[in-house]
Amino acid sequence: MIPLMHAIEMRSVTKRFGALLANDNVNFDLAPGEIHALLGENGAGKTTLMRILYGLYRADSGEIVVGGQPAHIASPKDAIGLGIGMVTQHFTLVPTLTVTENVSLGQAGGLAFDPKAARQKVADSAARFGIEINPDALVRHLSVGERQRVEIFKALYRNARVLILDEPTAVLVPQEVDVLFETLRRLQSEGLSVIFISHKLNEVMAVCQRITVLRGGRAAGTVNKSATTQKELARMMVGRETFGVTKEGARAQGEPLLRVDGLLVLDKKGWPALKGLSFDVRAGEVLGIAGVSGNGQTELTQALAGTLKPKAGNLRVGGRNLTHASPSQLAAAGVGRIPEDRHEGVVGELTVAENLALENLQDFTANGMLDHRRIRENAEKLIAEYQIKAAPTTRIRALSGGNMQKAILARALSRKPQVVIAAQPTRGLDVGATDYVRGKLLEQRDRGAAVLLISEDLDEILALSDRIAVIYEGRIVGILRAGEADAELLGLLMSGAKEMADGIKD
Numbered sequence: 001m002i003p004l005m006h007a008i009e010m011r012s013v014t015k016r017f018g019a020l021l022a023n024d025n026v027n028f029d030l031a032p033g034e035i036h037a038l039l040g041e042n043g044a045g046k047t048t049l050m051r052i053l054y055g056l057y058r059a060d061s062g063e064i065v066v067g068g069q070p071a072h073i074a075s076p077k078d079a080i081g082l083g084i085g086m087v088t089q090h091f092t093l094v095p096t097l098t099v100t101e102n103v104s105l106g107q108a109g110g111l112a113f114d115p116k117a118a119r120q121k122v123a124d125s126a127a128r129f130g131i132e133i134n135p136d137a138l139v140r141h142l143s144v145g146e147r148q149r150v151e152i153f154k155a156l157y158r159n160a161r162v163l164i165l166d167e168p169t170a171v172l173v174p175q176e177v178d179v180l181f182e183t184l185r186r187l188q189s190e191g192l193s194v195i196f197i198s199h200k201l202n203e204v205m206a207v208c209q210r211i212t213v214l215r216g217g218r219a220a221g222t223v224n225k226s227a228t229t230q231k232e233l234a235r236m237m238v239g240r241e242t243f244g245v246t247k248e249g250a251r252a253q254g255e256p257l258l259r260v261d262g263l264l265v266l267d268k269k270g271w272p273a274l275k276g277l278s279f280d281v282r283a284g285e286v287l288g289i290a291g292v293s294g295n296g297q298t299e300l301t302q303a304l305a306g307t308l309k310p311k312a313g314n315l316r317v318g319g320r321n322l323t324h325a326s327p328s329q330l331a332a333a334g335v336g337r338i339p340e341d342r343h344e345g346v347v348g349e350l351t352v353a354e355n356l357a358l359e360n361l362q363d364f365t366a367n368g369m370l371d372h373r374r375i376r377e378n379a380e381k382l383i384a385e386y387q388i389k390a391a392p393t394t395r396i397r398a399l400s401g402g403n404m405q406k407a408i409l410a411r412a413l414s415r416k417p418q419v420v421i422a423a424q425p426t427r428g429l430d431v432g433a434t435d436y437v438r439g440k441l442l443e444q445r446d447r448g449a450a451v452l453l454i455s456e457d458l459d460e461i462l463a464l465s466d467r468i469a470v471i472y473e474g475r476i477v478g479i480l481r482a483g484e485a486d487a488e489l490l491g492l493l494m495s496g497a498k499e500m501a502d503g504i505k506d
């Protein structure tokens with residue numbers, strides 16, 4: 001066998017998508033046996049750089065050196081041949097096949113596939129790497145964390161000596177993150193190198209030796225973990241220190257303004273997505289719904305928006321039964337919404353001003369005609385108040401994610417709703433916009449609204465919530481006061497490992 005050299009150097013790598021410079025003369029090097037973080041905000045260019053290394057994109061210019069030799073990587077096959085493996089953010093396993101079949105897929109052997117021998121080979125190899133997987137399990141029966149482990153193993157099975165992991169922790173609960181880090185350390189002790197992509201400072205500090213920070217497509221620098229701090233990394237990542245938002249202590253809370261009782265909702269395929277879900281949100285509190293993606297959050301959001309009709313159960317707003325209300329009836333009853341997909345919250349072809357008037361057109365109509373002057377004045381006011389970088393006449397689809405989200409906030413919050421439903425409100429936003437959105441949600445709480453925060457970002461849930469309800473397989477499996485909740489306990493609940501039957505009753 002050829003000795004696999006696995007030091008990697010990327011020199012002056014540049015990649016454009018049209019006018020956008022996704023990687024701008026980036027230098028990056030990976031030493032043998034190190035775990036090296038690629039840190040940066042959303043859109044910084046991390047995935048692009050690694051897709052180039054893995055042969056999924058071609059750089060416009062620059063070079064890649066692997067083990068001292070210039071490398072031409074035109075496809076993942078080339079990368080794998082050089083001992084480079086990548087686990088992307090979207091898994092590639094076939095759900096209906098077993099672990100063995102998935103791992104063996106596309107391997108030499110072809111028609112001569114011998115299931116018994118393949119199974120044994122997979123089991124032996126997994127044991128050698130210390131990776132716990134069941135070769136016979138059907139992938140569709142595995143948790144997300146287990147699937148990820150299979151993906152990692154698949155790369156190792158193909159003799160990867162360099163493992164690229166693109167935001168692997170995004171889909172994991174805290175306990176699974178610990179297991180992943182253990183696995184990475186074990187692989188490192190066997191001499192493998194890992195490129196660990198993340199935008200979370202505590203994670204890169206926990207597991208990496210060196211950290212390269214990307215900002216706006218450029219390498220902002222590479223530092224040793226032992227010689228840096230989270231503060232310095234934050235500054236490199238966003239160009240300033242992040243302060244985050246801090247909520248003041250719990251406020252006097254009033255009546256439940258939003259009450260969900262025994263909600264039963266079917267998903268698109270007719271399976272129960274919410275199985276008798278109950279909670280309430282009081283005036284002056286943020287109730288966070290924590291959970292791993294796909295446990296009913298989307299259906300809950302849609303049911304509360306009036307776009308998915310419950311089969312059973314009740315939804316009450318300020319005491320009124322609105323279980324079967326339409327989206328506009330809900331809005332009229334004082335429910336403000338930040339939808340999960342901000343592009344679905346706007347009409348891209350319409351202007352910012354038109355979008356800002358969209359949910360309450362009756363306020364902008366006189367004698368059956370749209371009052372364009374009032375629509376424009378309303379937009380000017382909200383653009384200033386919410387610091388939206390746009391003109392009233394800009395088509396809304398041209399706005400950045402942060403500005404589009406501010407427009408959605410402006411529309412929902414300017415009417416002072418008594419209930420605010422925010423679904424994944426900062427997903428994909430940069431740090432500045434994230435802080436802004438979080439601050440606005442706390443403002444709503446402080447003026448006495450009931451705020452429901454549905455978020456897959458546990459840090460966000462912990463930072464904003466007064467109480468935290470954990471959703472698992474369509475049910476609330478526990479409700480905790482903020483002071484009693486920590487990442488570990490929430491993680492247990494989120495993984496279904498624990499149910500707190502006697503939640504808080506008050």
Ligand SMILES: Nc1ncnc2c1ncn2[C@@H]1O[C@H](COP(=O)(O)OP(=O)(O)O)[C@@H](O)[C@H]1O
Pocket residue numbers: 017020021022040041042043044045046047048049
């Ligand atoms: N296939 C693509 N086509 C057009 N633009 C892209 C493509 N992939 C990424 N981009 C853009 O390149 C920039 C960097 O993206 P990406 O590498 O995914 O960042 P990160 O992984 O750090 O979040 C972003 O502005 C993104 O929108």
Ligand SMILES: [Mg+2]
Pocket residue numbers: 046047048166
């Ligand atoms: Mg990415």
